[in-house]
Amino acid sequence: MNSKQSSRRLFLKSAALAGLAVGAEASASAQGVTDASAPGAQPGTHAHGQPARLAAPAGRAVTKTITHTTYYTPLADSVGIITPASLHFMQSHSRLPDIDPEKYSFIIHGLVERPLAFNMDDLKRLPSVSKIAFLECLGNTGPRRHSSEGKNATPVTVQYTHGIMSCNEWGGVPLSVLLKEVGVKKEASWVVAEGGDGSKYSYCVPLTKAMDDCMVAYLQNGEPLRQEQGFPARLFVPGFGANHSVKWLRRLMITDEPYMTWDQSVHHAASRVDLGNKSRWFNFVWPPKSVITRPSAGLKLNAPGYYEITGLAWSGWGKVRKVDVSVDGGKSWKEAKLQDPILPMAHTRFNFDWTWNGEETVIMSRCTDDQGEVQPTLAELNRNWGRGEKDRLEPISNTHYWNAIQPWKIAK
Incomplete structure (x- = not known):
């Protein structure tokens, strides 16, 4: 037997013993002796699905004003393109609603043939899609928020200047499927989305966009939406300012004209010198x-x-x-x-x-x-x-x- 054959046999024997050791450990784990979340688990053991004990996870920064609470994604610590759900930015205009998914439903009404209510069971029986897409607040990187001269100035780091954006894999039902279920009338041209939070946050989306690539999302990176991201279901509008992606979806009203909702036509209207100091009420797509x-x-x-x-x-x-x-x-x-x-x-x-x-x-x-x-x-x-x-x-x-x-x- 030459030295190469001898070395190969020793390697295979060692690998087999290692495999037995791994198998024994996996068997013990399967019996539930290493999960700190299990009843009777010993102190100091590691909970299943939790970060490593000595890991130093990045954290979100936060600012609070009378009208907003904002959590910023730590972009400097990111690798790749997917933002962990726990680090996704959050901006809220009111308290987060605590919605029971067993009792949850939203309605689609207005210029439709068959007004319908959809609950979570309805959504999960219908065709589903997933899409990796960014979500960015329309005020992200705005000079009013980030200027050192402004009263709302924040530290000039990439987390504060650009951190009101994230990128996730979103899963749910194409909005076009739901609209076909209710039968949109030919004179319809807009969708007015209303949230179930205390402010009844509302935004308008052109029907052409709604029928293209929008979805009612109930998954975020393969898991149910976080509460702050609209659990149990939200509207998701790819490529548009995040304000169009209404959280805690309560209803979709199909109309033949946009509604002058306060959030969209007043709060988020942009006064432009190049427009003769008039305000542009409807802004949609994020430029490059x-x-x-x-x-x-x-x-x-x-x-x-x-x-x-x-x-x-x-x-x-x-x-x-x-x-x-x-x-x-x-x-x-x-x-x-x-x-x-x-x-x-x-x-x-x-x-x-x-x-x-x-x-x-x-x-x-x-x-x-x-x-x-x-x-x-x-x-x-x-x-x-x-x-x-x-x-x-x-x-x-x-x-x-x-x-x-x-x-x-x-x-x-």
Whole structure:
């Protein structure tokens, strides 16, 4: 017997013994002796499905005002594109309702042939879909919230500037299936969604969008929705501002015109200089956007050398085509690498190899989507909105869908 055959036999024998050990451990676990959540479990044992005892999970930051409670996703600590459900951003305008799924239902009425109520059993018997998609509050990165000059200023880190967004896999019933169940009348053109929270939060969605890719979602990353995300069911509108995705869905009213709901036509109306200081009541799709999540504000580079620049890009219009990165304050740009998967209306992770020379500089990213739309600089966005060529953030009121390129200063 040669040495190779002898080594192979020793390896196979060791592997078999290891397999017996693993099998014994699995058998003991199956008998329920290692689950701290089981009745009679010993102190110090680890609960099934919980994070490792010595892990240091990232946490959400929070701000509270008279009208909002906001929890921010810790983007600097993220890898890939999926946000854990426990770290998904949350913004609420009232107390979270505690809804019993056994008693829950919502109605579809208005310009329909057969007004119907749907409960959870109804939803789960109907055809289901899942979709990975981002959800972003329309006020995310707005200068009023994040300017150091504003009274509502928050720390300038990527968690606060961009953290009112997340990306999950959403599961539920296509809204088109439900609308076919009730029979939408030909004169209908809008859907008015109302939530079951104390404020009866309401938003309008064009019927064409509702019939396209919207869903009534009851799953989030394969699990039931979290309470703060609309449990037991919510409307989900991919690519639009998150405010359209009404939580704790109570009813859908089919109409032939949009309703002037307070949240949409007053609270979220955007006064625009380029519109003669008139307010635009209905804003829908998030334009292309990106942000470097690491390195970013609040993170220190300890010494010159190699660093991977990484971040997220997305567009409500479709897929990300490319992301360019500048490490010299926008003087020059180079294309970053995009990680798979590259999905429509979802976060796309990008990476860029960089060797820092130790000198002060500014890094930034720029997204181009598959419609050819390019993320603007702050000066370009201000010019588009009729605000001149200003290159700094200011505490202006009701600025939504703000997608300016985000610069991060790297200090010596």
